[in-house]
Amino acid sequence: MTTQTVHLKSKNEVAHGTKAFHFDKPAGFEFRPGQALDLILSNAGADPNSSDVRHAFSIVSAPHEDELVITTRMRASKFKNALDSLPPGAALELDGPFGSLTLHKKVERAGVLIAGGIGVTPFMSMLRHAAHQQSAQPLLLLYSNRRPEDCAFLDELRQLERQNPHFRLLATMTAMDKSSQPWSGATGLLDAAFIQKAIKGLPAPVFYISGPPALVQAMRETLEQAGVDEDDVRSEEFYGY
Structure with missing residues:
Protein backbone atom coordinates (compact mmCIF):
# COMPACT_ATOMS: atom_id res chain seq x y z
CA MET A 1 0.00 0.00 0.00
CA GLY A 99 -13.93 4.01 -7.69
CA SER A 100 -15.75 3.85 -11.02
CA LEU A 101 -18.81 6.05 -10.40
CA THR A 102 -17.70 8.55 -13.02
CA LEU A 103 -19.68 10.24 -15.78
CA HIS A 104 -19.87 8.63 -19.20
CA LYS A 105 -17.86 10.32 -21.93
CA LYS A 106 -20.60 10.78 -24.54
CA VAL A 107 -21.62 14.35 -23.70
CA GLU A 108 -24.60 14.16 -26.04
CA ARG A 109 -26.20 11.71 -23.57
CA ALA A 110 -27.66 13.28 -20.43
CA GLY A 111 -26.54 12.32 -16.95
CA VAL A 112 -29.24 11.91 -14.29
CA LEU A 113 -27.73 11.96 -10.80
CA ILE A 114 -29.89 10.54 -7.99
CA ALA A 115 -28.83 11.12 -4.40
CA GLY A 116 -30.27 10.72 -0.95
CA GLY A 117 -28.69 12.81 1.82
CA ILE A 118 -24.92 12.58 2.01
CA GLY A 119 -24.90 10.42 -1.14
CA VAL A 120 -24.64 13.72 -3.04
CA THR A 121 -20.89 13.94 -2.35
CA PRO A 122 -19.52 12.31 -5.54
CA PHE A 123 -21.96 14.35 -7.59
CA MET A 124 -20.66 17.62 -6.16
CA SER A 125 -17.28 16.92 -7.75
CA MET A 126 -18.96 16.13 -11.08
CA LEU A 127 -21.10 19.26 -11.04
CA ARG A 128 -18.27 21.59 -10.01
CA HIS A 129 -16.09 20.11 -12.75
CA ALA A 130 -18.82 20.43 -15.39
CA ALA A 131 -19.34 24.10 -14.53
CA HIS A 132 -15.60 24.76 -14.61
CA GLN A 133 -15.20 22.99 -17.97
CA GLN A 134 -18.31 24.72 -19.38
CA SER A 135 -19.51 21.28 -20.42
CA ALA A 136 -22.48 21.10 -22.77
CA GLN A 137 -23.60 17.76 -21.30
CA PRO A 138 -27.17 17.91 -19.94
CA LEU A 139 -27.10 17.10 -16.21
CA LEU A 140 -30.00 16.64 -13.80
CA LEU A 141 -29.66 16.12 -10.04
CA LEU A 142 -32.60 14.51 -8.23
CA TYR A 143 -31.80 15.12 -4.57
CA SER A 144 -33.91 13.77 -1.71
CA ASN A 145 -33.61 14.87 1.93
CA ARG A 146 -35.87 14.85 4.97
CA ARG A 147 -35.64 18.62 5.56
CA PRO A 148 -33.83 21.64 4.09
CA GLU A 149 -31.72 21.64 7.27
CA ASP A 150 -30.35 18.22 6.24
CA CYS A 151 -29.65 19.18 2.63
CA ALA A 152 -25.88 19.51 2.20
CA PHE A 153 -24.62 22.03 -0.37
CA LEU A 154 -28.11 23.28 -1.24
CA ASP A 155 -27.00 26.91 -1.71
CA GLU A 156 -24.00 25.88 -3.81
CA LEU A 157 -26.15 23.61 -5.97
CA ARG A 158 -28.50 26.51 -6.67
CA GLN A 159 -25.50 28.63 -7.60
CA LEU A 160 -24.18 25.89 -9.92
CA GLU A 161 -27.60 25.75 -11.56
CA ARG A 162 -27.40 29.49 -12.26
CA GLN A 163 -23.81 29.17 -13.48
CA ASN A 164 -24.32 26.15 -15.76
CA PRO A 165 -27.24 26.42 -18.22
CA HIS A 166 -26.99 22.67 -18.88
CA PHE A 167 -27.55 21.68 -15.23
CA ARG A 168 -30.90 21.42 -13.46
CA LEU A 169 -31.54 20.74 -9.76
CA LEU A 170 -34.72 19.06 -8.53
CA ALA A 171 -34.64 18.71 -4.74
CA THR A 172 -37.43 17.15 -2.73
CA MET A 173 -38.09 17.00 1.02
CA THR A 174 -39.83 14.06 2.70
CA ALA A 175 -40.36 15.31 6.28
CA MET A 176 -41.26 18.99 6.11
CA ASP A 177 -43.50 18.55 9.16
CA LYS A 178 -40.26 18.27 11.15
CA SER A 179 -38.63 21.35 9.58
CA SER A 180 -38.38 24.89 10.91
CA GLN A 181 -37.32 26.32 7.55
CA PRO A 182 -39.53 27.39 4.62
CA TRP A 183 -39.55 25.26 1.47
CA SER A 184 -41.35 26.00 -1.79
CA GLY A 185 -39.94 23.08 -3.77
CA ALA A 186 -41.08 19.50 -4.23
CA THR A 187 -42.06 17.26 -1.33
CA GLY A 188 -42.44 13.51 -1.17
CA LEU A 189 -40.51 10.54 -2.40
CA LEU A 190 -38.65 10.10 -5.67
CA ASP A 191 -41.17 7.70 -7.17
CA ALA A 192 -41.53 6.49 -10.75
CA ALA A 193 -43.98 9.26 -11.71
CA PHE A 194 -41.66 11.97 -10.32
CA ILE A 195 -38.71 10.57 -12.28
CA GLN A 196 -40.63 10.12 -15.52
CA LYS A 197 -41.74 13.75 -15.39
CA ALA A 198 -38.27 15.01 -14.44
CA ILE A 199 -36.42 13.27 -17.27
CA LYS A 200 -38.88 14.10 -20.03
CA GLY A 201 -37.02 15.49 -23.02
CA LEU A 202 -33.53 14.51 -21.82
CA PRO A 203 -31.41 12.88 -24.56
CA ALA A 204 -30.72 9.17 -23.90
CA PRO A 205 -30.03 9.62 -20.17
CA VAL A 206 -27.65 7.49 -18.13
CA PHE A 207 -28.61 7.22 -14.45
CA TYR A 208 -26.29 7.35 -11.43
CA ILE A 209 -27.41 6.47 -7.89
CA SER A 210 -25.39 7.23 -4.77
CA GLY A 211 -26.33 6.54 -1.17
CA PRO A 212 -26.82 3.84 1.47
CA PRO A 213 -27.52 0.31 0.19
CA ALA A 214 -31.25 0.44 0.93
CA LEU A 215 -31.67 3.65 -1.07
CA VAL A 216 -29.65 2.32 -4.00
CA GLN A 217 -31.73 -0.86 -4.16
CA ALA A 218 -35.01 1.06 -3.83
CA MET A 219 -34.02 3.52 -6.57
CA ARG A 220 -32.99 0.73 -8.91
CA GLU A 221 -36.46 -0.77 -8.48
CA THR A 222 -38.09 2.65 -8.95
CA LEU A 223 -36.14 3.26 -12.15
CA GLU A 224 -37.27 -0.13 -13.44
CA GLN A 225 -40.87 0.89 -12.69
CA ALA A 226 -40.22 4.12 -14.61
CA GLY A 227 -39.21 2.09 -17.66
CA VAL A 228 -35.45 2.70 -17.45
CA ASP A 229 -33.21 0.00 -18.92
CA GLU A 230 -30.98 -1.47 -16.20
CA ASP A 231 -28.01 -1.20 -18.59
CA ASP A 232 -28.35 2.58 -18.29
CA VAL A 233 -28.11 2.56 -14.47
CA ARG A 234 -24.88 2.84 -12.47
CA SER A 235 -24.65 2.97 -8.70
CA GLU A 236 -22.39 3.13 -5.70
CA GLU A 237 -23.34 2.08 -2.19
CA PHE A 238 -22.06 3.69 1.00
CA TYR A 239 -21.80 1.48 4.07
CA GLY A 240 -21.57 3.12 7.50
CA TYR A 241 -20.96 6.61 6.17
Missing part, protein backbone atom coordinates in the same frame (compact mmCIF):
# COMPACT_ATOMS: atom_id res chain seq x y z
CA THR A 2 1.41 3.37 -1.04
CA THR A 3 -0.04 6.31 0.84
CA GLN A 4 0.54 10.05 0.86
CA THR A 5 0.52 12.44 3.78
CA VAL A 6 -2.06 15.23 3.86
CA HIS A 7 -2.77 17.91 6.43
CA LEU A 8 -6.10 19.16 7.70
CA LYS A 9 -6.65 22.78 6.67
CA SER A 10 -10.11 23.46 8.06
CA LYS A 11 -13.58 22.06 8.66
CA ASN A 12 -17.06 23.54 8.43
CA GLU A 13 -20.68 22.48 8.80
CA VAL A 14 -22.55 22.15 5.48
CA ALA A 15 -25.87 20.85 6.87
CA HIS A 16 -27.30 19.80 10.20
CA GLY A 17 -24.89 17.23 11.64
CA THR A 18 -22.82 17.17 8.45
CA LYS A 19 -19.28 18.53 8.15
CA ALA A 20 -16.80 19.13 5.34
CA PHE A 21 -13.09 18.54 5.99
CA HIS A 22 -10.56 20.38 3.84
CA PHE A 23 -7.05 18.99 3.24
CA ASP A 24 -4.05 20.12 1.27
CA LYS A 25 -3.71 18.38 -2.09
CA PRO A 26 -0.50 16.38 -2.63
CA ALA A 27 1.57 17.37 -5.65
CA GLY A 28 0.64 15.27 -8.66
CA PHE A 29 -2.54 13.84 -7.10
CA GLU A 30 -5.03 13.26 -9.90
CA PHE A 31 -8.55 11.85 -9.85
CA ARG A 32 -11.77 11.80 -11.84
CA PRO A 33 -14.94 13.44 -10.53
CA GLY A 34 -16.93 10.81 -8.67
CA GLN A 35 -13.95 8.89 -7.32
CA ALA A 36 -13.13 8.28 -3.65
CA LEU A 37 -10.18 8.00 -1.28
CA ASP A 38 -9.32 6.40 2.06
CA LEU A 39 -8.30 8.55 5.01
CA ILE A 40 -6.07 6.83 7.56
CA LEU A 41 -5.62 8.28 11.03
CA SER A 42 -2.25 8.20 12.77
CA ASN A 43 -2.73 5.68 15.56
CA ALA A 44 0.43 3.92 16.67
CA GLY A 45 -0.02 0.18 17.11
CA ALA A 46 -3.50 0.07 15.56
CA ASP A 47 -4.41 -2.07 12.57
CA PRO A 48 -4.23 0.38 9.60
CA ASN A 49 -7.16 -1.47 7.97
CA SER A 50 -9.42 -1.18 11.02
CA SER A 51 -12.61 0.86 10.60
CA ASP A 52 -11.52 2.81 13.68
CA VAL A 53 -8.49 4.06 11.74
CA ARG A 54 -9.39 3.88 8.04
CA HIS A 55 -12.48 5.17 6.23
CA ALA A 56 -13.47 5.65 2.58
CA PHE A 57 -14.96 8.97 1.43
CA SER A 58 -16.06 10.33 -1.91
CA ILE A 59 -14.09 13.37 -3.02
CA VAL A 60 -16.28 16.47 -2.98
CA SER A 61 -13.74 18.83 -4.52
CA ALA A 62 -13.21 18.94 -8.28
CA PRO A 63 -9.92 18.06 -10.00
CA HIS A 64 -9.14 21.69 -10.87
CA GLU A 65 -9.34 22.81 -7.23
CA ASP A 66 -6.19 23.14 -5.12
CA GLU A 67 -7.49 21.21 -2.10
CA LEU A 68 -9.14 17.88 -1.32
CA VAL A 69 -12.48 17.95 0.46
CA ILE A 70 -14.58 15.17 1.97
CA THR A 71 -17.96 15.50 3.65
CA THR A 72 -19.57 13.22 6.20
CA ARG A 73 -22.45 12.87 8.61
CA MET A 74 -21.02 13.14 12.10
CA ARG A 75 -22.17 9.85 13.58
CA ALA A 76 -20.80 8.64 16.92
CA SER A 77 -18.01 6.36 15.67
CA LYS A 78 -14.43 6.18 16.90
CA PHE A 79 -13.13 7.26 13.51
CA LYS A 80 -15.40 10.27 13.13
CA ASN A 81 -14.91 11.39 16.71
CA ALA A 82 -11.14 11.23 16.20
CA LEU A 83 -11.35 13.03 12.84
CA ASP A 84 -13.47 15.81 14.28
CA SER A 85 -11.08 16.31 17.18
CA LEU A 86 -8.05 16.91 14.92
CA PRO A 87 -6.64 20.45 14.99
CA PRO A 88 -5.72 22.36 11.81
CA GLY A 89 -2.37 21.15 10.53
CA ALA A 90 -2.84 17.58 11.78
CA ALA A 91 -1.36 14.92 9.51
CA LEU A 92 -3.27 11.97 8.06
CA GLU A 93 -2.48 9.39 5.39
CA LEU A 94 -4.38 9.25 2.10
CA ASP A 95 -4.82 6.18 -0.09
CA GLY A 96 -6.42 6.47 -3.51
CA PRO A 97 -8.08 7.52 -5.64
CA PHE A 98 -10.37 4.63 -6.50
Whole structure:
Protein backbone atom coordinates (compact mmCIF):
# COMPACT_ATOMS: atom_id res chain seq x y z
CA MET A 1 0.00 0.00 0.00
CA THR A 2 1.41 3.37 -1.04
CA THR A 3 -0.04 6.31 0.84
CA GLN A 4 0.54 10.05 0.86
CA THR A 5 0.52 12.44 3.78
CA VAL A 6 -2.06 15.23 3.86
CA HIS A 7 -2.77 17.91 6.43
CA LEU A 8 -6.10 19.16 7.70
CA LYS A 9 -6.65 22.78 6.67
CA SER A 10 -10.11 23.46 8.06
CA LYS A 11 -13.58 22.06 8.66
CA ASN A 12 -17.06 23.54 8.43
CA GLU A 13 -20.68 22.48 8.80
CA VAL A 14 -22.55 22.15 5.48
CA ALA A 15 -25.87 20.85 6.87
CA HIS A 16 -27.30 19.80 10.20
CA GLY A 17 -24.89 17.23 11.64
CA THR A 18 -22.82 17.17 8.45
CA LYS A 19 -19.28 18.53 8.15
CA ALA A 20 -16.80 19.13 5.34
CA PHE A 21 -13.09 18.54 5.99
CA HIS A 22 -10.56 20.38 3.84
CA PHE A 23 -7.05 18.99 3.24
CA ASP A 24 -4.05 20.12 1.27
CA LYS A 25 -3.71 18.38 -2.09
CA PRO A 26 -0.50 16.38 -2.63
CA ALA A 27 1.57 17.37 -5.65
CA GLY A 28 0.64 15.27 -8.66
CA PHE A 29 -2.54 13.84 -7.10
CA GLU A 30 -5.03 13.26 -9.90
CA PHE A 31 -8.55 11.85 -9.85
CA ARG A 32 -11.77 11.80 -11.84
CA PRO A 33 -14.94 13.44 -10.53
CA GLY A 34 -16.93 10.81 -8.67
CA GLN A 35 -13.95 8.89 -7.32
CA ALA A 36 -13.13 8.28 -3.65
CA LEU A 37 -10.18 8.00 -1.28
CA ASP A 38 -9.32 6.40 2.06
CA LEU A 39 -8.30 8.55 5.01
CA ILE A 40 -6.07 6.83 7.56
CA LEU A 41 -5.62 8.28 11.03
CA SER A 42 -2.25 8.20 12.77
CA ASN A 43 -2.73 5.68 15.56
CA ALA A 44 0.43 3.92 16.67
CA GLY A 45 -0.02 0.18 17.11
CA ALA A 46 -3.50 0.07 15.56
CA ASP A 47 -4.41 -2.07 12.57
CA PRO A 48 -4.23 0.38 9.60
CA ASN A 49 -7.16 -1.47 7.97
CA SER A 50 -9.42 -1.18 11.02
CA SER A 51 -12.61 0.86 10.60
CA ASP A 52 -11.52 2.81 13.68
CA VAL A 53 -8.49 4.06 11.74
CA ARG A 54 -9.39 3.88 8.04
CA HIS A 55 -12.48 5.17 6.23
CA ALA A 56 -13.47 5.65 2.58
CA PHE A 57 -14.96 8.97 1.43
CA SER A 58 -16.06 10.33 -1.91
CA ILE A 59 -14.09 13.37 -3.02
CA VAL A 60 -16.28 16.47 -2.98
CA SER A 61 -13.74 18.83 -4.52
CA ALA A 62 -13.21 18.94 -8.28
CA PRO A 63 -9.92 18.06 -10.00
CA HIS A 64 -9.14 21.69 -10.87
CA GLU A 65 -9.34 22.81 -7.23
CA ASP A 66 -6.19 23.14 -5.12
CA GLU A 67 -7.49 21.21 -2.10
CA LEU A 68 -9.14 17.88 -1.32
CA VAL A 69 -12.48 17.95 0.46
CA ILE A 70 -14.58 15.17 1.97
CA THR A 71 -17.96 15.50 3.65
CA THR A 72 -19.57 13.22 6.20
CA ARG A 73 -22.45 12.87 8.61
CA MET A 74 -21.02 13.14 12.10
CA ARG A 75 -22.17 9.85 13.58
CA ALA A 76 -20.80 8.64 16.92
CA SER A 77 -18.01 6.36 15.67
CA LYS A 78 -14.43 6.18 16.90
CA PHE A 79 -13.13 7.26 13.51
CA LYS A 80 -15.40 10.27 13.13
CA ASN A 81 -14.91 11.39 16.71
CA ALA A 82 -11.14 11.23 16.20
CA LEU A 83 -11.35 13.03 12.84
CA ASP A 84 -13.47 15.81 14.28
CA SER A 85 -11.08 16.31 17.18
CA LEU A 86 -8.05 16.91 14.92
CA PRO A 87 -6.64 20.45 14.99
CA PRO A 88 -5.72 22.36 11.81
CA GLY A 89 -2.37 21.15 10.53
CA ALA A 90 -2.84 17.58 11.78
CA ALA A 91 -1.36 14.92 9.51
CA LEU A 92 -3.27 11.97 8.06
CA GLU A 93 -2.48 9.39 5.39
CA LEU A 94 -4.38 9.25 2.10
CA ASP A 95 -4.82 6.18 -0.09
CA GLY A 96 -6.42 6.47 -3.51
CA PRO A 97 -8.08 7.52 -5.64
CA PHE A 98 -10.37 4.63 -6.50
CA GLY A 99 -13.93 4.01 -7.69
CA SER A 100 -15.75 3.85 -11.02
CA LEU A 101 -18.81 6.05 -10.40
CA THR A 102 -17.70 8.55 -13.02
CA LEU A 103 -19.68 10.24 -15.78
CA HIS A 104 -19.87 8.63 -19.20
CA LYS A 105 -17.86 10.32 -21.93
CA LYS A 106 -20.60 10.78 -24.54
CA VAL A 107 -21.62 14.35 -23.70
CA GLU A 108 -24.60 14.16 -26.04
CA ARG A 109 -26.20 11.71 -23.57
CA ALA A 110 -27.66 13.28 -20.43
CA GLY A 111 -26.54 12.32 -16.95
CA VAL A 112 -29.24 11.91 -14.29
CA LEU A 113 -27.73 11.96 -10.80
CA ILE A 114 -29.89 10.54 -7.99
CA ALA A 115 -28.83 11.12 -4.40
CA GLY A 116 -30.27 10.72 -0.95
CA GLY A 117 -28.69 12.81 1.82
CA ILE A 118 -24.92 12.58 2.01
CA GLY A 119 -24.90 10.42 -1.14
CA VAL A 120 -24.64 13.72 -3.04
CA THR A 121 -20.89 13.94 -2.35
CA PRO A 122 -19.52 12.31 -5.54
CA PHE A 123 -21.96 14.35 -7.59
CA MET A 124 -20.66 17.62 -6.16
CA SER A 125 -17.28 16.92 -7.75
CA MET A 126 -18.96 16.13 -11.08
CA LEU A 127 -21.10 19.26 -11.04
CA ARG A 128 -18.27 21.59 -10.01
CA HIS A 129 -16.09 20.11 -12.75
CA ALA A 130 -18.82 20.43 -15.39
CA ALA A 131 -19.34 24.10 -14.53
CA HIS A 132 -15.60 24.76 -14.61
CA GLN A 133 -15.20 22.99 -17.97
CA GLN A 134 -18.31 24.72 -19.38
CA SER A 135 -19.51 21.28 -20.42
CA ALA A 136 -22.48 21.10 -22.77
CA GLN A 137 -23.60 17.76 -21.30
CA PRO A 138 -27.17 17.91 -19.94
CA LEU A 139 -27.10 17.10 -16.21
CA LEU A 140 -30.00 16.64 -13.80
CA LEU A 141 -29.66 16.12 -10.04
CA LEU A 142 -32.60 14.51 -8.23
CA TYR A 143 -31.80 15.12 -4.57
CA SER A 144 -33.91 13.77 -1.71
CA ASN A 145 -33.61 14.87 1.93
CA ARG A 146 -35.87 14.85 4.97
CA ARG A 147 -35.64 18.62 5.56
CA PRO A 148 -33.83 21.64 4.09
CA GLU A 149 -31.72 21.64 7.27
CA ASP A 150 -30.35 18.22 6.24
CA CYS A 151 -29.65 19.18 2.63
CA ALA A 152 -25.88 19.51 2.20
CA PHE A 153 -24.62 22.03 -0.37
CA LEU A 154 -28.11 23.28 -1.24
CA ASP A 155 -27.00 26.91 -1.71
CA GLU A 156 -24.00 25.88 -3.81
CA LEU A 157 -26.15 23.61 -5.97
CA ARG A 158 -28.50 26.51 -6.67
CA GLN A 159 -25.50 28.63 -7.60
CA LEU A 160 -24.18 25.89 -9.92
CA GLU A 161 -27.60 25.75 -11.56
CA ARG A 162 -27.40 29.49 -12.26
CA GLN A 163 -23.81 29.17 -13.48
CA ASN A 164 -24.32 26.15 -15.76
CA PRO A 165 -27.24 26.42 -18.22
CA HIS A 166 -26.99 22.67 -18.88
CA PHE A 167 -27.55 21.68 -15.23
CA ARG A 168 -30.90 21.42 -13.46
CA LEU A 169 -31.54 20.74 -9.76
CA LEU A 170 -34.72 19.06 -8.53
CA ALA A 171 -34.64 18.71 -4.74
CA THR A 172 -37.43 17.15 -2.73
CA MET A 173 -38.09 17.00 1.02
CA THR A 174 -39.83 14.06 2.70
CA ALA A 175 -40.36 15.31 6.28
CA MET A 176 -41.26 18.99 6.11
CA ASP A 177 -43.50 18.55 9.16
CA LYS A 178 -40.26 18.27 11.15
CA SER A 179 -38.63 21.35 9.58
CA SER A 180 -38.38 24.89 10.91
CA GLN A 181 -37.32 26.32 7.55
CA PRO A 182 -39.53 27.39 4.62
CA TRP A 183 -39.55 25.26 1.47
CA SER A 184 -41.35 26.00 -1.79
CA GLY A 185 -39.94 23.08 -3.77
CA ALA A 186 -41.08 19.50 -4.23
CA THR A 187 -42.06 17.26 -1.33
CA GLY A 188 -42.44 13.51 -1.17
CA LEU A 189 -40.51 10.54 -2.40
CA LEU A 190 -38.65 10.10 -5.67
CA ASP A 191 -41.17 7.70 -7.17
CA ALA A 192 -41.53 6.49 -10.75
CA ALA A 193 -43.98 9.26 -11.71
CA PHE A 194 -41.66 11.97 -10.32
CA ILE A 195 -38.71 10.57 -12.28
CA GLN A 196 -40.63 10.12 -15.52
CA LYS A 197 -41.74 13.75 -15.39
CA ALA A 198 -38.27 15.01 -14.44
CA ILE A 199 -36.42 13.27 -17.27
CA LYS A 200 -38.88 14.10 -20.03
CA GLY A 201 -37.02 15.49 -23.02
CA LEU A 202 -33.53 14.51 -21.82
CA PRO A 203 -31.41 12.88 -24.56
CA ALA A 204 -30.72 9.17 -23.90
CA PRO A 205 -30.03 9.62 -20.17
CA VAL A 206 -27.65 7.49 -18.13
CA PHE A 207 -28.61 7.22 -14.45
CA TYR A 208 -26.29 7.35 -11.43
CA ILE A 209 -27.41 6.47 -7.89
CA SER A 210 -25.39 7.23 -4.77
CA GLY A 211 -26.33 6.54 -1.17
CA PRO A 212 -26.82 3.84 1.47
CA PRO A 213 -27.52 0.31 0.19
CA ALA A 214 -31.25 0.44 0.93
CA LEU A 215 -31.67 3.65 -1.07
CA VAL A 216 -29.65 2.32 -4.00
CA GLN A 217 -31.73 -0.86 -4.16
CA ALA A 218 -35.01 1.06 -3.83
CA MET A 219 -34.02 3.52 -6.57
CA ARG A 220 -32.99 0.73 -8.91
CA GLU A 221 -36.46 -0.77 -8.48
CA THR A 222 -38.09 2.65 -8.95
CA LEU A 223 -36.14 3.26 -12.15
CA GLU A 224 -37.27 -0.13 -13.44
CA GLN A 225 -40.87 0.89 -12.69
CA ALA A 226 -40.22 4.12 -14.61
CA GLY A 227 -39.21 2.09 -17.66
CA VAL A 228 -35.45 2.70 -17.45
CA ASP A 229 -33.21 0.00 -18.92
CA GLU A 230 -30.98 -1.47 -16.20
CA ASP A 231 -28.01 -1.20 -18.59
CA ASP A 232 -28.35 2.58 -18.29
CA VAL A 233 -28.11 2.56 -14.47
CA ARG A 234 -24.88 2.84 -12.47
CA SER A 235 -24.65 2.97 -8.70
CA GLU A 236 -22.39 3.13 -5.70
CA GLU A 237 -23.34 2.08 -2.19
CA PHE A 238 -22.06 3.69 1.00
CA TYR A 239 -21.80 1.48 4.07
CA GLY A 240 -21.57 3.12 7.50
CA TYR A 241 -20.96 6.61 6.17
